[in-house]
Amino acid sequence: MLAVRAKNKPVNSNNPAGLIVSLTITLADGKQVLVTSNTSWRTAKEAVPDWQQPGMDDSTWVLAMITAAYGDAPWGKIPGLVGDESPGDAQYAGENPAIKDCYFNVRRVKREILIKAPVIDFKQLLFMDIPIQHGGDIVNHEAIHRMSMWAAPGGRLLVLDGLRPGGQVRQLAPDKPGSFWRPDLSFDGKRVLFCYKPHDGKNTFICMK
Numbered sequence: 001m002l003a004v005r006a007k008n009k010p011v012n013s014n015n016p017a018g019l020i021v022s023l024t025i026t027l028a029d030g031k032q033v034l035v036t037s038n039t040s041w042r043t044a045k046e047a048v049p050d051w052q053q054p055g056m057d058d059s060t061w062v063l064a065m066i067t068a069a070y071g072d073a074p075w076g077k078i079p080g081l082v083g084d085e086s087p088g089d090a091q092y093a094g095e096n097p098a099i100k101d102c103y104f105n106v107r108r109v110k111r112e113i114l115i116k117a118p119v120i121d122f123k124q125l126l127f128m129d130i131p132i133q134h135g136g137d138i139v140n141h142e143a144i145h146r147m148s149m150w151a152a153p154g155g156r157l158l159v160l161d162g163l164r165p166g167g168q169v170r171q172l173a174p175d176k177p178g179s180f181w182r183p184d185l186s187f188d189g190k191r192v193l194f195c196y197k198p199h200d201g202k203n204t205f206i207c208m209k
Contacts, residue, residue: 001054001056002021002023002035003051003052003056004019004021005047005051006019014074016067016074016075018067018068018075019037020037020070021035021036021037022034022035022036022037023035023036037064038064038066039063039064039065039066040063040064041063041064042058042061042062042063042064043061043062043063043064044058044061044062115163120163122163123161123162123163124159124160124161124162124189125159125160125163126157126158126159126183126185126192127158127159127160127183128155128156128157128158128180128183128194129155129156129158130155130179130180131153131154131155153177153178153179153199154177154179155174155178155179155180156171156173156174156180157171157172157173157174157180157183157192157194157209158170158171158172159172172192172209173194173196173207173209174196174198176198176199176200177198177199178196178197178198178199178201179196179197179199180194180195180196180197181194181195182194182195191208191209192208192209193206193207193208194206194207194209195207
């Protein structure tokens with residue numbers, strides 16, 4: 001039996017709520033079992049006693065229904081899922097559209113200026129894609145994605161081949177969801193040193209690729 005408790009974070013705008021689950025279980029023999037949420041799941045608006053216990057009776061709960069397929073409105077793609085190459089528009093769902101457009105326009109101009117700089121004579125860029133943790137009473141802090149239990153899984157260590165809109169993004173790590181911090185590139189550009197915390201572990205490791 002699998003039980004999930006979800007909380008809809010309040011925002012000062014339209015705030016539809018939903019839950020989507022995709023869980024990969026690795027068995028002792030190495031085989032993997034994929035568990036996803038569907039209409040066979042049962043739901044309740046309030047927690048009941050022993051809701052986390054295997055013998056809990058949920059026969060009176062309401063069957064779940066599909067509000068939208070993954071990637072459709074009102075949420076769009078969900079940022080932070082491993083293998084999801086979407087821009088993650090759902091992350092900005094609660095922002096003022098004018099402020100969001102202004103921010104991206106400024107970032108676009110800064111990028112164009114940077115790429116046109118004559119000192120840039122390279123074609124590859126090493127960077128990290130790090131989702132910011134949301135939900136509950138999490139403190140809004142620039143480093144919350146790597147702080148202990150709040151570390152947000154879904155981070156990726158990436159290389160951009162070609163500094164242009166059609167450039168190809170190549171993933172170096174991870175093999176399983178986790179969070180990253182501080183990549184350092186070797187002088188010959190062949191190795192990268194970085195900190196990595198797996199989503200199912202308590203410790204942060206220093207890794208080499």
